[in-house]
Amino acid sequence: MTTRPSSSGTAASPGTAAPADATRRPAAGTPTVAASGLSLTYHRTVALDEVSLRLDPGVTGLLGPNGAGKTTLLRVLATAIRPDQGTLTVLDDDPGSVRGRTAVRRKLGYLPQSPGFHPGFTAFEFVDYVAILREHTHRAARHQEVRRVLAAVGLSDVRGKRIRALSGGMRQRVALAAALVDDPGFLVLDEPTVGLDPEQRIRFRELIAEAGEDRTVLLSTHQTEDVAMLCRRVVVLAHGRIEFDGTPAELAEQAAGRVWASTAREPAALAGWRTGTGEFRNLGDPPDGARLLEPTLEDGYLLTLGGLPTKEDA
Amino acid sequence: MPAGRADVRGRAPTASGAGTRARLVAVLLRTESRALPWRSPLAAALVGLLLAAVPWAFAPELDQGVRLNVLRATALCGALAAAFLLDDPARHTTGAVPVPRPLRQALRVGLVLPVAALWWAAALLLSQRGDAAVRAEGLPYGAVTLEAATLCALAVALSAGVVRCTGVCAPGAGVGGAVLALVVVVMALQPDGFELFVPLRDPRWEVAHQRWAVLLAVAVLGWAGCAPDPVRRLGRRRG
Numbered sequence: 001m002t003t004r005p006s007s008s009g010t011a012a013s014p015g016t017a018a019p020a021d022a023t024r025r026p027a028a029g030t031p032t033v034a035a036s037g038l039s040l041t042y043h044r045t046v047a048l049d050e051v052s053l054r055l056d057p058g059v060t061g062l063l064g065p066n067g068a069g070k071t072t073l074l075r076v077l078a079t080a081i082r083p084d085q086g087t088l089t090v091l092d093d094d095p096g097s098v099r100g101r102t103a104v105r106r107k108l109g110y111l112p113q114s115p116g117f118h119p120g121f122t123a124f125e126f127v128d129y130v131a132i133l134r135e136h137t138h139r140a141a142r143h144q145e146v147r148r149v150l151a152a153v154g155l156s157d158v159r160g161k162r163i164r165a166l167s168g169g170m171r172q173r174v175a176l177a178a179a180l181v182d183d184p185g186f187l188v189l190d191e192p193t194v195g196l197d198p199e200q201r202i203r204f205r206e207l208i209a210e211a212g213e214d215r216t217v218l219l220s221t222h223q224t225e226d227v228a229m230l231c232r233r234v235v236v237l238a239h240g241r242i243e244f245d246g247t248p249a250e251l252a253e254q255a256a257g258r259v260w261a262s263t264a265r266e267p268a269a270l271a272g273w274r275t276g277t278g279e280f281r282n283l284g285d286p287p288d289g290a291r292l293l294e295p296t297l298e299d300g301y302l303l304t305l306g307g308l309p310t311k312e313d314a
Numbered sequence: 315m316p317a318g319r320a321d322v323r324g325r326a327p328t329a330s331g332a333g334t335r336a337r338l339v340a341v342l343l344r345t346e347s348r349a350l351p352w353r354s355p356l357a358a359a360l361v362g363l364l365l366a367a368v369p370w371a372f373a374p375e376l377d378q379g380v381r382l383n384v385l386r387a388t389a390l391c392g393a394l395a396a397a398f399l400l401d402d403p404a405r406h407t408t409g410a411v412p413v414p415r416p417l418r419q420a421l422r423v424g425l426v427l428p429v430a431a432l433w434w435a436a437a438l439l440l441s442q443r444g445d446a447a448v449r450a451e452g453l454p455y456g457a458v459t460l461e462a463a464t465l466c467a468l469a470v471a472l473s474a475g476v477v478r479c480t481g482v483c484a485p486g487a488g489v490g491g492a493v494l495a496l497v498v499v500v501m502a503l504q505p506d507g508f509e510l511f512v513p514l515r516d517p518r519w520e521v522a523h524q525r526w527a528v529l530l531a532v533a534v535l536g537w538a539g540c541a542p543d544p545v546r547r548l549g550r551r552r553g
Contacts, residue, residue, distance in 0.1 A: 116483055
């Protein structure tokens with residue numbers, strides 16, 4: 001982002017208005033997020049099962065199949081819902097109490113899955129609305145902050161356009177701008193690249209990468225490419241549990257020696273699919289003499305989950 | 315830190331802090347007035363006014379009993395309008411902001427209350443236009459207003475309940491339908507010991523309006539209970 005203030009609290013360039021006080025970053029040596037034993041059940045469905053997580057500055061990817069509990073975990077960390085059990089500290093505050101939750105909300109930005117807008121608002125008006133909900137009462141300073149975040153996501157030129165007239169990618173950027181108001185120390189992004197075309201996705205990746213340079217970003221996604229490109233760390237969630245926590249390279253390494261090519265479908269493979277060349281790419285324990293392939297993050301992810309979901313699961 | 319924010323944050327509500335909070339409320343009032351979904355409530359309110367004007371325009375000789383029921387239909391339109399007040403397409407995008415949801419809901423209702431009061435006064439005036447002899451009989455304005463207020467409060471409370479317990483952004487249409495169905499069922503069945511829509515000069519009038527008062531209190535308390543940020547929801551989102 002071109003005009004984001006530095007973490008020391010001084011504006012990076014003239015004309016910026018971000019508050020950027022030190023309280024929006026965790027105290028030295030403490031994690032941005034410390035979650036322990038988070039559990040949450042919807043009726044009889046276990047959405048989160050004893051999830052423990054520590055997040056530090058940088059972009060962390062959260063991968064998992066549909067229904068794994070990713071959105072629930074993000075909503076818990078964003079203080080939108082409360083867990084049944086477990087302890088949580090976000091930026092040195094405990095969101096368990098009303099006071100603590102309000103304190104956390106002043107320091108975090110949240111971009112939900114399928115963000116909604118008041119369609120009659122312009123991009124500027126909507127971000128201004130969010131800034132007011134973030135307790136910015138001083139009009140001039142607030143407008144300066146709104147201009148800063150809109151510039152940061154590259155929407156300065158269309159800030160006067162109504163949201164209903166913007167493309168899906170631009171709307172996502174409006175939502176990201178709203179999440180960036182106040183220069184939050186913790187940014188929670190729930191599938192922000194869904195529905196974007198490749199160009200928009202690359203642009204969005206760049207924004208997220210910049211956002212993660214000096215703050216903690218938790219990115220939920222189905223796109224293993226996003227994780228490979230953006231994240232220092234990746235967490236795989238399945239059935240409400242953390243199945244893997246490490247670097248993207250370590251996740252790919254899970255599949256080392258367990259990916260091979262064949263000319264026909266391999267019944268013994270945990271997962272296999274036909275590629276564009278007509279060959280099959282198989283995951284699992286390869287037969288003797290199999291032609292091994294270089295594993296990707298996606299291979300490691302699928303093997304962590306135990307292969308592709310069956311038709312019933314899907 | 316930009317001017318004007320320091321007092322809101324991290325300071326006890328001292329005189330200056332309270333002043334800044336008042337400024338926040340003033341700014342929020344302007345913004346919420348723009349965020350309010352005016353179209354559906356205004357349409358429902360307009361239909362209500364047209365209904366209230368029916369006796370004056372087409373049947374000035376209608377007796378007060380019929381006029382009372384017309385007013386009740388107008389009140390129901392008001393309740394349908396109220397059901398939309400908490401519709402918020404940006405609900406999830408603003409799901410983790412420091413300004414508490416009860417304040418935002420209260421501001422929305424507060425914004426609409428003066429308009430609603432004027433609308434109801436106009437409905438009462440319209441309903442009494444026409445034949446002077448009929449007008450002389452008079453209508454129990456207070457009691458009918460109590461019925462209207464209760465229906466509106468019930469609609470708002472139900473909308474707040476839907477917002478609290480589900481991920482729905484726009485509960486208005488569903489709650490409006492539910493309120494309509496509820497009123498029709500109660501009118502049709504008039505369950506023994508729980509009559510609400512009683513005719514004029516009926517001996518049960520007094521007791522029925524005591525029930526309306528209790529219902530109003532329950533609806534207001536229900537809204538107060540449902541206004542805080544959703545803690546849990548009935549359904550679950552994918553992912």
